[in-house]
Amino acid sequence: MAPETRERVRRIASELEFRPNVMARALLSRRSFTIGLLAGDPDGSISMPVARGVAEATLADGVSVFYCAASHDPTVARKHVEAMLDKHVDGLLVVGEALEAPFPIDLSALALPVVHVLSAGPPDGIVFAPDEGEAFRRTLQDLRTAGRQRPVYLAGPSESVACRQRALAFRAAAGWDAPVLFGAVSELWGRMEVDRLWQSVEHLPDAVLCGATPIAQGALAALAEHGVRVPADVAVATFGDGDPPPHVTLMDPDLEALGAAAARALLEMIGETEVRPGRYLLPCRIVPPGAACNTASGGAVQDVTARSPGDRRGAPSVA
Amino acid sequence: MAPETRERVRRIASELEFRPNVMARALLSRRSFTIGLLAGDPDGSISMPVARGVAEATLADGVSVFYCAASHDPTVARKHVEAMLDKHVDGLLVVGEALEAPFPIDLSALALPVVHVLSAGPPDGIVFAPDEGEAFRRTLQDLRTAGRQRPVYLAGPSESVACRQRALAFRAAAGWDAPVLFGAVSELWGRMEVDRLWQSVEHLPDAVLCGATPIAQGALAALAEHGVRVPADVAVATFGDGDPPPHVTLMDPDLEALGAAAARALLEMIGETEVRPGRYLLPCRIVPPGAACNTASGGAVQDVTARSPGDRRGAPSVA
DNA sequence: CTGAAAGCGCTTACAG
DNA sequence: CTGAAAGCGCTTACAG
Numbered sequence: 001m002a003p004e005t006r007e008r009v010r011r012i013a014s015e016l017e018f019r020p021n022v023m024a025r026a027l028l029s030r031r032s033f034t035i036g037l038l039a040g041d042p043d044g045s046i047s048m049p050v051a052r053g054v055a056e057a058t059l060a061d062g063v064s065v066f067y068c069a070a071s072h073d074p075t076v077a078r079k080h081v082e083a084m085l086d087k088h089v090d091g092l093l094v095v096g097e098a099l100e101a102p103f104p105i106d107l108s109a110l111a112l113p114v115v116h117v118l119s120a121g122p123p124d125g126i127v128f129a130p131d132e133g134e135a136f137r138r139t140l141q142d143l144r145t146a147g148r149q150r151p152v153y154l155a156g157p158s159e160s161v162a163c164r165q166r167a168l169a170f171r172a173a174a175g176w177d178a179p180v181l182f183g184a185v186s187e188l189w190g191r192m193e194v195d196r197l198w199q200s201v202e203h204l205p206d207a208v209l210c211g212a213t214p215i216a217q218g219a220l221a222a223l224a225e226h227g228v229r230v231p232a233d234v235a236v237a238t239f240g241d242g243d244p245p246p247h248v249t250l251m252d253p254d255l256e257a258l259g260a261a262a263a264r265a266l267l268e269m270i271g272e273t274e275v276r277p278g279r280y281l282l283p284c285r286i287v288p289p290g291a292a293c294n295t296a297s298g299g300a301v302q303d304v305t306a307r308s309p310g311d312r313r314g315a316p317s318v319a
Numbered sequence: 320m321a322p323e324t325r326e327r328v329r330r331i332a333s334e335l336e337f338r339p340n341v342m343a344r345a346l347l348s349r350r351s352f353t354i355g356l357l358a359g360d361p362d363g364s365i366s367m368p369v370a371r372g373v374a375e376a377t378l379a380d381g382v383s384v385f386y387c388a389a390s391h392d393p394t395v396a397r398k399h400v401e402a403m404l405d406k407h408v409d410g411l412l413v414v415g416e417a418l419e420a421p422f423p424i425d426l427s428a429l430a431l432p433v434v435h436v437l438s439a440g441p442p443d444g445i446v447f448a449p450d451e452g453e454a455f456r457r458t459l460q461d462l463r464t465a466g467r468q469r470p471v472y473l474a475g476p477s478e479s480v481a482c483r484q485r486a487l488a489f490r491a492a493a494g495w496d497a498p499v500l501f502g503a504v505s506e507l508w509g510r511m512e513v514d515r516l517w518q519s520v521e522h523l524p525d526a527v528l529c530g531a532t533p534i535a536q537g538a539l540a541a542l543a544e545h546g547v548r549v550p551a552d553v554a555v556a557t558f559g560d561g562d563p564p565p566h567v568t569l570m571d572p573d574l575e576a577l578g579a580a581a582a583r584a585l586l587e588m589i590g591e592t593e594v595r596p597g598r599y600l601l602p603c604r605i606v607p608p609g610a611a612c613n614t615a616s617g618g619a620v621q622d623v624t625a626r627s628p629g630d631r632r633g634a635p636s637v638a
Numbered sequence: 639c640t641g642a643a644a645g646c647g648c649t650t651a652c653a654g
Numbered sequence: 655c656t657g658a659a660a661g662c663g664c665t666t667a668c669a670g
Contacts, residue, residue, distance in 0.1 A: 019404060019405055019407070020663085020664070021346070021407065021662090021663050021664065022351075022405060022406055022407060023342040023343075023345040023346045023351065023407065023662085023663080023664090024342075024346055024646085024662075024663035024664035024665085025663085025664060025665075026342040026646090026664095027340070027342045027343055027346060027645095027646045027647065027648085027662095027663085027664075027665095028645080028646050028663095028664060028665050028666080029646090029664095029665080030646080032341075032342060033406075034406075043367070044363050044367040048362070048363040048367065048388065051386065051388060052388050055387065055388065055399070059398060059399075059402055062402070062405065064385050064402055064403070064406050065385065065386070066383050066384065066385060066386075067370065067384070067385075067386035068374065069367065069370060069371050069374065079378060080374070080378075083378055083381070083383055084383070085338060086338055086341060086381065087341055087352075087353075087383050088338070088340065088341060088342065186506060186533075186536070187505060187506040187507050187533075187537075188506050188507075188510070188536065188537070188540055191507070214505075214506075217505070217507065218506075218507070221507055339647085339648070340646090340647050340648065341648095342646090342647080342648090343646075343647035343648035343649085343662085344647085344648060344649075345648095345662095346646095346647085346648075346649095346661095346662045346663065346664090347647095347648060347649050347650080347661080347662050348648095348649080348662090349662080
């Protein structure tokens, strides 16, 4: 075909806003160019950022995602899975709340590619999760370099598997006798607990690590009330996404990057590429206080690209 | 066909887990049995519950939803709209943050059914939103019946269109001189503000209304510190979903029911049924303190069924 | 290299 | 009432 003819066809096609019919193509290729995201977190605080990363990674390939909020309800989850199978999704992304928490329904019998995110998954499953242990180790190392020797960890509710896991990760990094306090995810609890610490303890902590941002906000308020300067006298660090409070180190599980990496693994599986089963633990972003963080997770997403399961060089640690 | 043959076919079909191929059907019917949900709230705190209601309403019809998080970014939103058009969605649900806030991109030129939720939409658009004014009127009426005459409203951040709108709705219901305080959505702000009120004001309020649950939690803490009993001395009410704090009246915009109603309207439009343009304001759920609220929004969804735009009897108020 | 035919899995309208 | 044919919009393999 003559190049100018080709160009003319292209031009007229775009003038008419011609869109090749995906259903027709799907019928032939036996692919729907669609994946399902089954969210097991009731509020979407995890699956929402994950879904953003997933969309970012799949949009260019023309793959769209069905987001299904299943919460903890197995019946709802099953209905959604049925609907997705009816729609012939090419693969499934299962998003939970904690690496150790199994998903409410068993998905191992499904005859399609499945990738788990922050969810236990079957023994031979493919699981993506943030490496919280590494985040604590790195943060505590930085703190030690800055002369901080006595960290305390405000974990949040002990009822939450995710919080307990995170507390374990802290202990593994800080030592098994490191103080961990359980309570709630709330500003008031963080404030109350730090207030109590500064009233009663003789050896005051020189670093306060928190399981979630509201706790850190409360801690900051209490420290201010006690005339403690942050970070000059006491360092504060917290797990969380979004903007950290001022003067606080953020350990960001970088859920968007996690979602993007998991989606890429799923696309590879859909494309018949073998993906080795295992737990892919991706590094968290550590944002020191005052660091310009308006680049969002852009940089980190790049990092993960270089570490996608398909690329064995510099792959993330597989537990 | 003999009934027993019919039965045998059915049985074998289900034994083989036969699923009629949606793409083939879509190719013929020129429908994809898919709708798009374009979410303009950055954190999903609105679009997430809305999406649950949407899924609930569409699942039975075999319609699935593409959830697209566009945040406030017009570029991302446009990309998602492109992807949805490529996927030939049958209709679009646009979810914003406030009735008066226009969506970042113009969608009025789209040649497919569009329904707006908590988003301004074009003049001849179809818009669904919770009736916050009515919720305030009803709550304040209940409070007056209980002898409360001096409400104060802790609005949250004045930068948020949604918070300003809500504050206007409060003033419209409580009187234009009713006290409104702006600050943040946080426990600490609620606590601080109530603390300040109880230290300085001579005519103390006898009812504290809040724009969001964390504010109410802070208010409760401050009232407790001042030895004020709730609700015996002072009534507390707040906007929010999920479980309200104890002794607090909840004004729940019932976003699931809103999503379900909007989805039904969209399905009607897709099914060629005329839906009258306008603003459909759905009543909020008012949950008095101590009311068993583990029925979630089940009841309210029923209510809305009876008020869907297709059913003109008892239709919601159209502004 | 170009162009017509066959077929993906359904549904719908039309003969028998 | 039953059964075969045509066609939805593409792609892919195959003649010309």
